[in-house]
Amino acid sequence: MVDKTAICLPALQNLWDSFAVANDSLRLLKINKENIIMKTYLKLHLFPILFMLTSTSISAQTNTSNPFGLVYGAALTENVPGRVNIHPVSYKLNGIVIAANVYTPANYDTTKKYPAVVVAHPNGGVKEQTAGLYAQRLAESGYISIVADAAYQGASGGEPRHTDKPVNRVEDIHGMADFIMQYKGVDTGRLGVLGICGGGGYTLKAAQSDKRFKAVATLSMFNSGEVRRNGFMNSQLNTIQERLKKASDARTQEASGGKIIYAGVASITDEEIAKTTTDLYREGYIYYYRTHAHPNSTFLYTMSSLLDLMTWDAATNMDLINQPLLMMAGSKADTRYMTEEAFPKAINAKNKELFLIEGATHIQTYWKPEYVDQATKKLTSFFGKNLQGITNK
Numbered sequence: 001m002v003d004k005t006a007i008c009l010p011a012l013q014n015l016w017d018s019f020a021v022a023n024d025s026l027r028l029l030k031i032n033k034e035n036i037i038m039k040t041y042l043k044l045h046l047f048p049i050l051f052m053l054t055s056t057s058i059s060a061q062t063n064t065s066n067p068f069g070l071v072y073g074a075a076l077t078e079n080v081p082g083r084v085n086i087h088p089v090s091y092k093l094n095g096i097v098i099a100a101n102v103y104t105p106a107n108y109d110t111t112k113k114y115p116a117v118v119v120a121h122p123n124g125g126v127k128e129q130t131a132g133l134y135a136q137r138l139a140e141s142g143y144i145s146i147v148a149d150a151a152y153q154g155a156s157g158g159e160p161r162h163t164d165k166p167v168n169r170v171e172d173i174h175g176m177a178d179f180i181m182q183y184k185g186v187d188t189g190r191l192g193v194l195g196i197c198g199g200g201g202y203t204l205k206a207a208q209s210d211k212r213f214k215a216v217a218t219l220s221m222f223n224s225g226e227v228r229r230n231g232f233m234n235s236q237l238n239t240i241q242e243r244l245k246k247a248s249d250a251r252t253q254e255a256s257g258g259k260i261i262y263a264g265v266a267s268i269t270d271e272e273i274a275k276t277t278t279d280l281y282r283e284g285y286i287y288y289y290r291t292h293a294h295p296n297s298t299f300l301y302t303m304s305s306l307l308d309l310m311t312w313d314a315a316t317n318m319d320l321i322n323q324p325l326l327m328m329a330g331s332k333a334d335t336r337y338m339t340e341e342a343f344p345k346a347i348n349a350k351n352k353e354l355f356l357i358e359g360a361t362h363i364q365t366y367w368k369p370e371y372v373d374q375a376t377k378k379l380t381s382f383f384g385k386n387l388q389g390i391t392n393k
Contacts, residue, residue: 068086068088068101068128069128069294070086070128070132071128071129071292071293071294072128072129072130072132072133072136072292072367073133073367073369075132075133075136076136082106082107083106084103084104084105084106084136084139084140085103085104085108086101086102086103086136087101087102087103087104088100088101089101089102089179091175091178091179093151093171093172093175093178094151094171094175096151096152096156096157096158097156097157098148098149098151098156098157098172098175098179099127099148099149099154099155099156100127100146100147100148100149100176100179101127101128101132101135101146101147101148102144102145102146102180102183103135103136103138103139103144103145103146103147104139104144104185105139105140105141105142105143105144106140108144108185109185110184110185111185112185113185113186113187113190114142114143114144114185114186114187114190115142115143115144115187115190115191115192115383115387115388116143116144116145116146116180116181116183116186116187116190116191116192117135117138117143117144117145117146117191117192117193117194117383118145118146118173118176118177118180118191118192118193118194118213119131119134119135119138119145119146119147119193119194119195119196119199120147120169120172120173120176120193120194120195120196120199120200120202120203120206121147121149121150121196121197121199122196122197122198122199122220122222122366123164123197123198123199123222123224123301124198124264124288124297124298124299124300124301125196125197125199125288125297126149126153126154126155126294126296126297127147127148127149127154127155128294128296129288129292129294129297129366130196130292130366130367131147131196131199132147133366133367133372134194134196134219134372134375134376134379135147137372137376137379138194138376138379138380138383141376141380141384143192143383144180144183144185144186146176146179146180146183147176148172148175148176148179149296150164150168150169150172151163151168151171151172152164152168153296154296154297155296160254160260160302161260162262162298162300162301162302163301163302163305164224164301164302164305164309165305165308165309166202166205166224166225166308166309166312167308169198169199169202169224170202170205170206172202173193173195173199173202173203173206173210174206174210177191177193177210177212177213181212188212189214190214190387190388191212191213191214191387192213192214192215192216192217192383192386192387193206193207193213193215193216193217194217194218194219194379195217195218195219195221196218196219196220196366197219197220197221197222197335197362198222198224200218200219200220200221200222200314200327201218201221201222201223201224201225201314201338202224202314203216203217203218204216204218204221204314204315204318204321204342205314205317207321207323208317208318208320208321209320211323213323214323214324214386214387215323215324215325215326215382215383215386215387216321216323216324216325216326216349217325217326217327217328217379217382217383218326218327218328218339219328219329219365219375220328220329220330220333220335220339220362220365220366221314221327221329221335221338221339221342222335222338222362223313223314223315223338223341223342224309224312224314225309225310225311225312225313225314226313226314226315226338226341227338228306228309228310229309229310229311229313232278232280232281233278233334233337240310243306243310244306244307244310246303246306247303247304247305247306247307247310248307250302250303250304250306251304251307254302254304260302261302261303261304262300262301262302262303263300263301263302263303263305263306264298264299264300264301265285265299265300266298266299266300267289268285268289272285273285273286273289273290278334279332279333279334279361279362279363280333280334280335280361280362280363283361283362283363283364284299284362284363286363287363287366287367291367292366292367314338314342315338315341315342315345318342318345318346318347318349319345319346319347319348320348321346321348321349322348322349322350323349323350323386324349324350324351324352324382324385324386325343325346325349325350325351325352325353326352326353326355326378326379326382327339327342327343327352327353327354327355328354328355328356328357328365328375328378329354329355329356329357329362329365330356330357330359330360330361330362330364330365330371331356331357331358331359331360332359332360332361333360333361333362333365334361334362335362336356336362339354340354351385351386353382355378357371357374357375358374359371360374
């Protein structure tokens with residue numbers, strides 16, 4: 001329940017900017033923003049109204065009634081013959097049960113051959129959020145796509161829960177390729193991969209060695225190792241050794257059978273969200289904990305995972321990528337620097353391109369229709385060219 005008394009005037013201004021821009025339906029109300037901010041009564045009641053209005057828009061709001069648990073806009077609600085369908089599946093990867101969704105294109109015919117795309121979800125995300133949105137959009141363009149919850153996360157198995165080690169996330173991508181290449185109708189010679197946010201960094205690493213991927217794309221790439229080590233925008237350079245010591249102590253405690261220690265954010269108030277200064281985290285909290293919340297999604301990860309995360313970097317060995325490469329980022333994304341750091345290092349990539357989605361922030365590429373449309377159009381063009389089209393055989 002929203003704590004209405006906790007919303008101060010500056011917070012209300014920020015919240016309006018976050019939600020009103022995202023919801024075209026608000027324009028129909030002809031609400032004057034300045035008057036709302038000045039009136040105390042409306043100040044106390046506007047925020048719940050914004051939530052109600054936002055939940056009706058195509059921008060995708062949490063919909064717990066969706067039979068597949070999907071929380072993105074225009075999500076599938078049923079499987080209809082002749083249309084794009086979703087198929088919940090599971091498989092084992094290194095002894096861990098992985099939960100995934102496979103999307104098949106309209107008029108899917110197992111006797112024909114289709115290109116396929118593996119989609120890796122963001123840090124803290126699950127298959128029912130933005131990764132599912134892009135998997136569905138790719139299926140609408142004629143691809144078979146797969147998106148899986150990372151091992152130890154979401155609906156997939158693995159203990160301790162919320163372990164977040166790069167080696168596991170990269171292996172998840174290899175595992176999705178293993179599974180989808182055996183799926184009926186998949187042309188194994190036309191396999192692409194798309195990674196979003198943290199999944200983008202892990203996609204770069206997976207593609208360095210896995211040449212089953214014939215085309216590689218990232219969206220709003222987040223270099224998990226760099227950020228966990230240096231802090232976002234290099235804001236924690238002075239505490240690297242201190243944080244490594246905490247991670248080491250946490251591992252010692254785990255090994256002795258003690259309580260698992262977690263880093264990250266388990267929950268956050270509206271006031272705390274409004275006071276968050278970076279677009280990535282402020283909009284991320286709204287996306288993951290408010291508008292697109294899913295019970296399996298969390299910002300928590302085991303403290304001991306930092307031992308692996310802080311010594312890892314998505315941008316190393318980029319010269320090993322010799323496949324066509326597309327890296328996309330919002331022009332206004334405060335994470336854009338990570339894409340721009342990694343891209344020049346891919347000196348052997350074929351047909352590489354850095355594509356900026358004009359006006360978009362990092363999180364807006366997850367859900368905002370105009371930016372999702374731009375990204376999808378670019379992806380279908382890129383995969384269509386580099387996976388030799390989508391003509392069925």
